[in-house]
Structures are given as C-alpha cells and as structure tokens.
Amino acid sequence: MTDALIRVRGLRNCFGSQVVHEQLDLDVMPGEILGLVGGSGSGKSVLLRSIIGLHRPDAGEVRLWQQDLLTLPATERSQLERRMGVLFQNGALFSSLTVLENVALPLVEHAGLSWQQAVKLADIKLALAGLPALAGHRYPANLSGGMVKRAALARALALDPQVLFLDEPTAGLDPVSASAFDRLLLTLRNALDLTVVLVTHDLDTLYTCCDRVAVLGRKRVQTVGQLTQVAAFDDPWIQDYFHGPRGRAAQYAAQGNKE
Numbered sequence: 001m002t003d004a005l006i007r008v009r010g011l012r013n014c015f016g017s018q019v020v021h022e023q024l025d026l027d028v029m030p031g032e033i034l035g036l037v038g039g040s041g042s043g044k045s046v047l048l049r050s051i052i053g054l055h056r057p058d059a060g061e062v063r064l065w066q067q068d069l070l071t072l073p074a075t076e077r078s079q080l081e082r083r084m085g086v087l088f089q090n091g092a093l094f095s096s097l098t099v100l101e102n103v104a105l106p107l108v109e110h111a112g113l114s115w116q117q118a119v120k121l122a123d124i125k126l127a128l129a130g131l132p133a134l135a136g137h138r139y140p141a142n143l144s145g146g147m148v149k150r151a152a153l154a155r156a157l158a159l160d161p162q163v164l165f166l167d168e169p170t171a172g173l174d175p176v177s178a179s180a181f182d183r184l185l186l187t188l189r190n191a192l193d194l195t196v197v198l199v200t201h202d203l204d205t206l207y208t209c210c211d212r213v214a215v216l217g218r219k220r221v222q223t224v225g226q227l228t229q230v231a232a233f234d235d236p237w238i239q240d241y242f243h244g245p246r247g248r249a250a251q252y253a254a255q256g257n258k259e
C-alpha cells in the first residue's frame with residue numbers, strides 16, 4: 001500500500017480551556033484532492049495550520065513525507081516548506097506590491113533568482129493560474145475576487161510545490177467564478193501531479209474536485225472517504241449538510257456535468 005504523504009496521529013489542540021482537537025487522526029495520500037469539511041468552529045483551519053507547521057499542537061504528531069516539521073533543523077524545515085504551497089482564506093497578498101511582484105517575491109527570497117528572472121517566471125505562473133498578463137501589473141485592490149484568488153494561487157504555485165493547501169478557495173466568489181476555479185484546480189492537479197488539501201464549505205467544490213472528503217466534528221475526523229460513503233454516514237450534521245437543499249442541488253449539478 002502507498003504511504004500517506006501527510007500523516008496526522010493523536011492530534012490535540014487547545015486554546016485555554018477550549019479543546020479543539022482530541023485524538024485526531026488523518027492520512028492524505030499522494031496525488032489526491034482531499035476536502036476538509038465541518039461545521040463552523042470545528043477546527044478545519046487550525047488543522048490546516050497544524051499540518052503546515054504554523055501551529056504547534058499540544059500533543060500528537062504530524063508527518064509530511066515521513067518527517068516532523070517541528071523537530072527538523074531550520075535548513076531541512078525550509079526545504080520541506082518549499083514543497084508546500086499555501087493559499088489562505090483572504091489570499092494574503094501584499095497590497096503594496098503588484099500581482100506580478102507578489103508572485104515574483106518568493107522566487108527571489110526562496111529560490112535565489114534575480115528579480116529579472118523571477119518576474120519572467122512569475123509571468124508564467126500567472127498564466128498557469130489563468131490570469132491575463134495585464135493583471136500582473138495591477139495591485140490586488142484593483143482585481144476582482146476571482147482574480148485575487150487566481151493571483152494567490154499563482155503565488156502558492158511559485159516554488160513548484162508538490163502539495164497545495166487551500167483554505168476556502170471559492171469563498172466569496174460568484175458561482176461562475178467558483179466553478180471556473182474548481183475546474184482550474186482539477187486541471188492543475190492533473191497536469192502538475194499535485195496533492196491538494198482544501199478546506200471548504202462549498203458543496204460544488206466537493207462534488208467537482210475532491211477524491212476524498214474528511215468531515216471534522218466532535219474534535220476529530222468523524223469520517224473520511226469517497227463522497228458517497230461520507231454522505232451516507234449516520235450523523236445529523238453530515239445528513240443535513242449533504243442531503244439538505246444545498247447538498248441536493250450540488251449533487252444534481254455534479255450529475256448533470258457528468259452526463
């Protein structure tokens with residue numbers, strides 16, 4: 001059997017007396033798109049931050065490529081971090097830099113390219129994320145929501161990561177832009193052989209993109225598997241989420257797209 005690319009075991013996360021995760025286990029397999037869903041406050045973002053090493057868990061272990069980021073020496077840690085691309089909820093672009101500069105910056109800082117080389121490569125990354133070249137010369141504030149997401153995706157792809165972490169990539173997008181983003185993600189995963197972990201509330205994204213879905217609840221992963229298995233899981237939140245009006249609409253839309 002293939003080894004998990006990301007392996008989380010016995011994770012515990014607390015904020016003061018609030019226990020967010022307790023004995024949480026999760027595996028992410030190479031090449032898959034795994035969707036993380038769960039009610040508001042169930043700890044999806046904290047889990048993502050724990051996996052990428054931005055949050056130190058109170059207990060348990062997170063391994064990426066069999067290694068624990070938090071115990072690695074700085075150089076090895078940064079080598080591993082270069083293999084990960086992250087798109088945060090609000091895009092997190094520098095507002096004082098143009099889009100092109102935002103994408104070029106990690107190439108200068110982490111790949112040692114000259115500014116000229118970085119800008120050339122950044123242009124290619126923008127195209128990869130489906131942005132017209134002209135958009136590169138704009139500031140983030142002058143782009144539409146969909147374009148900001150694409151710019152943030154281009155930056156996440158700057159260093160040719162093997163794993164992409166996306167926190168609610170389609171939040172705030174209109175349905176047309178959201179579904180274009182979903183299709184782009186699928187295309188990129190297939191073309192670049194990426195592994196993707198994405199936090200989402202968007203049922204259409206789950207139906208369109210995800211190979212497997214993990215549902216967080218009661219401080220751990222309630223169930224994980226293919227969408228049909230997960231949707232059949234006997235839990236009130238899951239039943240409501242997948243079989244409520246929005247869940248049914250997403251399912252019909254996905255069936256329609258496959259016909």
Ligand SMILES: Nc1ncnc2c1ncn2[C@@H]1O[C@H](COP(=O)(O)OP(=O)(O)OP(=O)(O)O)[C@@H](O)[C@H]1O
Pocket residue numbers: 015020038039040041042043044045046047
């Ligand atoms: N830095 C922090 N300090 C204190 N509490 C925090 C911190 N970060 C997260 N929490 C708490 O941990 C819980 C889980 O937060 P998290 O953001 O992971 O939820 P989520 O499932 O991503 O929610 P949503 O779907 O609403 O974005 C929440 O109750 C939140 O208030």
